[in-house]
Amino acid sequence: MGLMTGANLVLIGIFIPVILLMAFTPYLTRRTEAFGVTVPDGVKQQSYIARHIKRYMLLCLGLGIILIAAMFILIKPEGSEQDHSIWYSVIIVSYLVLTFLVYIVSHLQIKAWKQQQPWYEETSSSQKIVVQTGFHKEKTTISLVWYVPHIIVVALAMGYSIIHYDKFPELLPMQYDFNGEVTRAVEKSIGSVLTLSWLSIAMIIVFIISHLSIARSKQVIESQDPHGSLQRNVIFRYSWSVFLAIAGFLVVILMVLGQLSPLLEWSSNTFMVIVFTIVGIILLGSILLSVKLGQGGSRLKNSDTKQGDAAVEVADLDQHWKLGIFYVNRNDPAIFVEKRFGVGWSINYGNPIAWLITIGILAIVLIPAIFL
């Protein structure tokens, strides 16, 4: 194991699935979206776009292999923890920037190509917007009541920690490295004993906001199959809201165990195993859902395909999707929208409330990370 740090092994375990997911993203997006550009149903299979998809996939995988090789070469086990984190950041950021550039090239080329297609005139001239009035009566998410257990667990952990305050050691471990060794510790106080409880509460807030983004995001109707696309979308939203509640619960459990770890007398190894199991479950779960459902539910097969469901004309909204990634529409009161390239939801950058929520989430996540 001389050449490999434990951290490398773990990170590779995380990177490989993430790289694969990135490479296969064009297959997960809606049938009507190609690199952030709206195209008619069926066009995505045509050779021009198929070539772009293949190129993007191969470049993502190739860059991914370089990324992993770079980690082996540049990150030496004898280097300091700080060196390691700098190298990891540099490698990961360059990977993200490079794959983004690969995406942008395809996005711009397909956007230009679209304007020369025979179907362009009729699709682009339409400014029609179609919505299903009954959509919000469907059960698109689970109830928020499912987040009550999360809150109860945190409350119990806080109560238990305060009651057993004197059993905590005088120096509390605050940071671990990948091998489970303590790298930073602080003096004991009520505040520091409950650090992870505060963090749990912050995480629960982030999960609830994400839940609301699923419930509130704009409906998307595919012009060729209005009824079916919405049916698939209900399953898509519901499944992700279930996953989110479970993932949130696991994260809370992890933090609570972390807070109580000085009392549990578990070996650092046991604890690392639990951390990686939970991270693994969340990672695998999200990959499984992404692949099985596709963006917006587009990879689902409808059980009751009502054929003869009339196609409708729908505006492509391309002019509001900057680079095919950022939805900017000042006239739209929507805060949350479904992503075009990728799986999940994003915000309407034209809406000040959306900015406030994003800044709020960043503050919730970053402030504890900086000050605790």
Add this chain to the structure above:
Amino acid sequence: MLLSIDLQSETPIYTQIAESIIEGIARGELAKGEGLPSVRALAVDLGVNLHTVNKAYQLLKQEGYVQINRKQGVVIEPNAFPKADELFKRRQAERMKPIIAEAICRGMTQEQIRELFYEVHESLQPRQQ
């Protein structure tokens, strides 16, 4: 029902929303007492201002097609819609005037105009399952 608006049309959006909902009622796609999306939800889905949707709902309420309750939100009038009384008929006649006038200018006969009316009426009948 599928509610459709056209951002390029000269007809104001709130009018389009209201007319689309009345069409849905005529076709039987919206049942009496059926709930409509909240102002916010419909505005978000359509990508239009909240006031626009609110105006459409107020218009529908004025005409007696929906009820706006605090609890259930906006629902299609559960009881009878207002009768087509003399006043209503006179107003409709007034609204038809420019439509028929235009048709006459273009040389349509009464028979042809009548046919067109039948056609539109037919298209607003409940769809057969």
